[in-house]
Amino acid sequence: MKDLARFSGKESGSSQPSQVPPQVQLVTISDEEAGQRIDNFLLRVCKGVPKSHIYRVLRSGEVRVNKGRIDQTYRLEAGDVVRIPPIRVAEKTTPTTPAAEFTILFEDSHLLVINKPAGVAVHGGSGVSYGVIEQLRASRPDAKFLELVHRLDRDTSGILLLAKKRSALTNLHEQIRDGLTDKRYLTLIHGEWKNARQHVKLPLFKYTAADGERRVRVQADGQPSLTVFVLLKKIGAYALLEAELKTGRTHQIRVHLSHSGFPIVGDDKYGDFALNKALQKAEGERIAFKRMFLHAHQITFTHPETGKPLTLKAELPPECEKFLISLSKAVKPVGDV
Helix, strand or coil: CEECCCCCCCCECCCCCCCCCCCCEEEECCCCCCCCEHHHHHHHHCCCCCHHHHHHHHHHCCCEECCEECCCCCECCCCCEEEECCCEECHHHCCCCCCCCCEEEEECCCEEEEEECCCCCCCCECCECCCHHHHHHHHCCCCCCCEECCCCCCCCEEEEEEECCHHHHHHHHHHHHCCCCEEEEEEEEECCCCCCEEEEECCEEEEECCCCCEEEEECCCCECCEEEEEEEEEECCEEEEEEEECCCCCCHHHHHHHHCCCCECCCCCCCCHHHHHHHCCCECCECCCCCCCEEEEEEEEECCCCCCEEEEECCCCHHHHHHHHHHHHHCCCCEEC
16 A cells, blocks of 8 residues: 655645655645635645545545635635545555657746647546546646646647646636636538638537536526628638637537537547548548548737737647548638638
8 A cells, every 4th residue: 555645744835746655644725726626626736546535534534724624615715724634445456547648839937838639638537547637747746736726638739827826826817707818719511611701690508418428418497609700711511710709618619610500620439420520531642531620820918917818829730630621632622702
C-alpha cells in the first residue's frame, strides 16, 4: 500500500507537497486557493487518489474545515484550516500521467492559452485516465495553480484557456457568465446551406443515453441557446462556416447544426455516420478525413489583470486545411462568399 497524503501534520500556509511520514494534514487556505469547492481542492492536492476515495472520506466526515464537518459543495475561504486524513490506496490504482506541453498561443503570470489538438480530452474521467490539464500539471510540477477556464469536446481542436491564478479564473468565469467573451469556431458541414448569416436559436437539453454517454437534444424545456453562423465558402455539397457562440451550452454547435439538417463532417455523435465512414477513405482527388471538422479558431476577452481586450487566434490544423484543398479539387466550388 502507498500513502498519498502529501503534507505534514503542522499547520501550513501552502498546499505544496512535501515528503513526510503518513499523518493527518492540516492545511491553511491561501487567498489564491479560496473560492474553490472542497472536493476539487482535494482532487488537486491529493494527486493520484481516485475520485471515489476522495468522496468517501468527505462523506465519512474525516475531512473537516475549522474542526467542523462539511459536504462536498463547501467553498473554501481564505484562512480556513482543512483537516485531511491519510488517504491510502493500492499502488496499482495510482495512474501515471505523462507530462506534455502543447502549442502555446499566449502565456503570462495570469493565463496560459494553448492550441488543443483533436482527440485529446481536456481532463480525465468517463473512461479517460488523464487529459490536457493533468498532463500540463505533470509537466509543470512547480505551478501553484493551474485550472481550466472552459472546456472543449475531446474531438474539437483549438483555443483552450487555463488560469494560473484563482483571481484570473474567477474573473474569466464572470466574463463568460455575463456574455462578455467572443468565441468563434470553424466547421465544415454537409448540405445546401443558403444564408450568408443565420441565427439558430434552439433550446438544448442534456441527458444520459442508454450506453451511459452524455448527450444533448433540442427540447422545449431545455436551456436557451443561440449560435450565429456565417457562411465562408461553399465547396460542392459542403460549406465552411464560422460559428459564433452567443451561449455556451454542451455540444451546442454540433446539435444546432445536426437538428437543422447540416451535420458536421466527422461528428460521431450527431453527424451523418454513413458520410463519415465514406470520408475516412480517399477517393479521387479527395484525401481521407478521420476527425470531426470543428475548430475553436478565435476568442476575444478582457485580460483579467490589465483590463485590456485580448484577441487570440489558432489557424486551422494542417489535416483540416489539406482536406479542404483536396475537396476543392474533387468537386467544382460554387464560389466564395
